[in-house]
Amino acid sequence: MARKSGSSGEKTRVAVQEAAVTLFAKHGFAAVSMRQIASAVGVQAGALYLYTPDKQTLLYEILKNHMEHLLAAWAAENVSAEASPELRLEQFVRFHIAYHIERPERVFISYMELRNLDPDNFSRIEVLRREYEQIIEGILVEGQAHGCFVIDDARLTTMAMIAMLTGVSTWYREGGRLAPADIAQHYVDMAFRLGGGARLAHAAE
Amino acid sequence: MARKSGSSGEKTRVAVQEAAVTLFAKHGFAAVSMRQIASAVGVQAGALYLYTPDKQTLLYEILKNHMEHLLAAWAAENVSAEASPELRLEQFVRFHIAYHIERPERVFISYMELRNLDPDNFSRIEVLRREYEQIIEGILVEGQAHGCFVIDDARLTTMAMIAMLTGVSTWYREGGRLAPADIAQHYVDMAFRLGGGARLAHAAE
DNA sequence: AACGTAACTGAACAGGCGTGCAGTTGCCAA
DNA sequence: TTGGCAACTGCACGCCTGTTCAGTTACGTT
Known part of the structure; x- marks a missing residue:
C-alpha cells in the first residue's frame, strides 16, 4: 500500500492535531512518540512529516x-x-x-x-x-x-x-x-x- | 575509580532526590533521563539504582x-x-x-x-x-x-x-x-x- | 487513456533510553 | 593488617526515539 483510498490531506492534517492533543493531554508531550500519534491516526510515522516539520x-x-x-x-x-x-x-x-x-x-x-x-x-x-x-x-x-x-x-x-x-x-x-x-x-x-x-x-x- | 573518597550513602541519596526535583521541575519527568540525573549528582547512571528501584x-x-x-x-x-x-x-x-x-x-x-x-x-x-x-x-x-x-x-x-x-x-x-x-x-x-x-x-x- | 502529483509506506539512520551486573575501590571494624 | 562491605564504575543489553527518503499507489486533470 501507499496512498489510502478516500484519503485527503486536509482530513489527515486535522486528525493528526486531534490525536496529538488527546495523547499529549493524557501522557504529556515528552512521553508521547511520533509513532504513537501516527498509529492513532492510522498512518506510519513518516507520514506525519507531511503535516509538520517536527x-x-x-x-x-x-x-x-x-x-x-x-x-x-x-x-x-x-x-x-x-x-x-x-x-x-x-x-x-x-x-x-x-x-x-x-x-x-x-x-x-x-x-x-x-x-x-x-x-x-x-x-x-x-x-x-x-x-x-x-x-x-x-x-x-x-x-x-x-x-x-x-x-x-x-x-x-x-x-x-x-x-x-x-x-x-x-x-x-x-x-x-x-x-x-x-x-x-x-x-x-x-x-x-x-x-x-x-x-x-x-x-x- | 569506583568508590569516591568521602562518599556516604545518605549524602548521595539526598543529592539524587534534589537533582531529580530540579530537573523534573525544569523539563518534566518524561523528558529527563536517568543519565542526566546521575550527571547532576556526579555519578554514573548505574549508581542511582542503589537508591531507587526504578x-x-x-x-x-x-x-x-x-x-x-x-x-x-x-x-x-x-x-x-x-x-x-x-x-x-x-x-x-x-x-x-x-x-x-x-x-x-x-x-x-x-x-x-x-x-x-x-x-x-x-x-x-x-x-x-x-x-x-x-x-x-x-x-x-x-x-x-x-x-x-x-x-x-x-x-x-x-x-x-x-x-x-x-x-x-x-x-x-x-x-x-x-x-x-x-x-x-x-x-x-x-x-x-x-x-x-x-x-x-x-x-x- | 495517460500523466503528474498528492498521499503514504517501510526501511533505515544514529543516537538515546532504562536497567542489570561483574568488577573495582575506599572505608571501617576486628 | 586484614577482611568484609558499602559505594561506585563501565559496559552491555534490547528496545525505542525523531527524522529522512526512495519507492509505491490512488486521485484529479487533461
Missing part, C-alpha cells in the same frame, strides 16, 4: 491555535467596551468557564506543556497569554476607577482570579454533580466577591 | 515526601481545632502561601507530574491530596455553620480557593514586586472575600 512545531501549533481561537472567541462575544465593568466581568466569567469546560484537553496542554516549547515559541505564546490576561485586568482596573469594584492590588487580583477560574478544568468532569451553567453562575458570584463588588448577578442575600 | 519510584518518593511533609508542617502549626473558623482560615492561608513560595519546584512537580505516576502510586498520592483539601473544606463548612462565612457550595468554594492559593506558585519569583508577607496578607484578604466573611484581618477599608 514534533516541536506540532506542539507549538496546537498551543498557538488554542490561544488564537480563545482570543477570537472572546472577541466574537461582542461585549461592548462601554458596558459597565460589572456586566463585562460577568460576561467574561461565563465565557471563560464555558470555554474551559468545553475544551479540557487543549486547556490542560496549554499550561502544562509551556515548558516544552523552545524559547522562541514560548515567548510567542506568552504574548498571547498576556493579551488574554489583559482583558480581565482591564475590567478590574476600570471597575476600580468607577468605584464598583474594591481592589487592593489589581495585578495580584487578576492572577488570583485567573487561577481560580482556570482551576475549573482540573476537577470538572462531564456528568458531574453540577451542570456547566450552575458552575458558571457560582464562579460569577465568586468573581464578584473577589472583586469586592458582591452585588448584581445573584442579587439578594 | 525511575517511577523515584518520582513517587518525591511526591510522597512532599505531601507528607506538607501535612506534617500544617500539623506542626498547632492551630487549635477550637479556634474560630476565621482565625483558622487566616492561619491556613498564611501557612499555605509561605509553604508554596518556599518550595516552588516540589509544588510544581506535585501537580504537574501526577499523570506520570502509575495507577497504584497515583491513588496513594490522591489520598494525601484529599486529606489536605479536607483541612480547608472543614474550616469553610464549620465557618458556614457558625454563620461567620457565607458560602453557597462548600466543595466548589474549596476547589476555587485551593486553585487561587496554589496559583501563587505559577507567577511568584524571588525578589519580585511584593514581599512574601505582603502577598500572604493579600491572599488572606481575598480568601475572606471568597468565604463571604470580609471582616477581620485587614479590618477597616
Whole structure:
C-alpha cells in the first residue's frame, strides 16, 4: 500500500492535531512518540512529516491555535467596551468557564506543556497569554476607577482570579454533580466577591 | 575509580532526590533521563539504582515526601481545632502561601507530574491530596455553620480557593514586586472575600 | 487513456533510553 | 593488617526515539 483510498490531506492534517492533543493531554508531550500519534491516526510515522516539520512545531501549533481561537472567541462575544465593568466581568466569567469546560484537553496542554516549547515559541505564546490576561485586568482596573469594584492590588487580583477560574478544568468532569451553567453562575458570584463588588448577578442575600 | 573518597550513602541519596526535583521541575519527568540525573549528582547512571528501584519510584518518593511533609508542617502549626473558623482560615492561608513560595519546584512537580505516576502510586498520592483539601473544606463548612462565612457550595468554594492559593506558585519569583508577607496578607484578604466573611484581618477599608 | 502529483509506506539512520551486573575501590571494624 | 562491605564504575543489553527518503499507489486533470 501507499496512498489510502478516500484519503485527503486536509482530513489527515486535522486528525493528526486531534490525536496529538488527546495523547499529549493524557501522557504529556515528552512521553508521547511520533509513532504513537501516527498509529492513532492510522498512518506510519513518516507520514506525519507531511503535516509538520517536527514534533516541536506540532506542539507549538496546537498551543498557538488554542490561544488564537480563545482570543477570537472572546472577541466574537461582542461585549461592548462601554458596558459597565460589572456586566463585562460577568460576561467574561461565563465565557471563560464555558470555554474551559468545553475544551479540557487543549486547556490542560496549554499550561502544562509551556515548558516544552523552545524559547522562541514560548515567548510567542506568552504574548498571547498576556493579551488574554489583559482583558480581565482591564475590567478590574476600570471597575476600580468607577468605584464598583474594591481592589487592593489589581495585578495580584487578576492572577488570583485567573487561577481560580482556570482551576475549573482540573476537577470538572462531564456528568458531574453540577451542570456547566450552575458552575458558571457560582464562579460569577465568586468573581464578584473577589472583586469586592458582591452585588448584581445573584442579587439578594 | 569506583568508590569516591568521602562518599556516604545518605549524602548521595539526598543529592539524587534534589537533582531529580530540579530537573523534573525544569523539563518534566518524561523528558529527563536517568543519565542526566546521575550527571547532576556526579555519578554514573548505574549508581542511582542503589537508591531507587526504578525511575517511577523515584518520582513517587518525591511526591510522597512532599505531601507528607506538607501535612506534617500544617500539623506542626498547632492551630487549635477550637479556634474560630476565621482565625483558622487566616492561619491556613498564611501557612499555605509561605509553604508554596518556599518550595516552588516540589509544588510544581506535585501537580504537574501526577499523570506520570502509575495507577497504584497515583491513588496513594490522591489520598494525601484529599486529606489536605479536607483541612480547608472543614474550616469553610464549620465557618458556614457558625454563620461567620457565607458560602453557597462548600466543595466548589474549596476547589476555587485551593486553585487561587496554589496559583501563587505559577507567577511568584524571588525578589519580585511584593514581599512574601505582603502577598500572604493579600491572599488572606481575598480568601475572606471568597468565604463571604470580609471582616477581620485587614479590618477597616 | 495517460500523466503528474498528492498521499503514504517501510526501511533505515544514529543516537538515546532504562536497567542489570561483574568488577573495582575506599572505608571501617576486628 | 586484614577482611568484609558499602559505594561506585563501565559496559552491555534490547528496545525505542525523531527524522529522512526512495519507492509505491490512488486521485484529479487533461
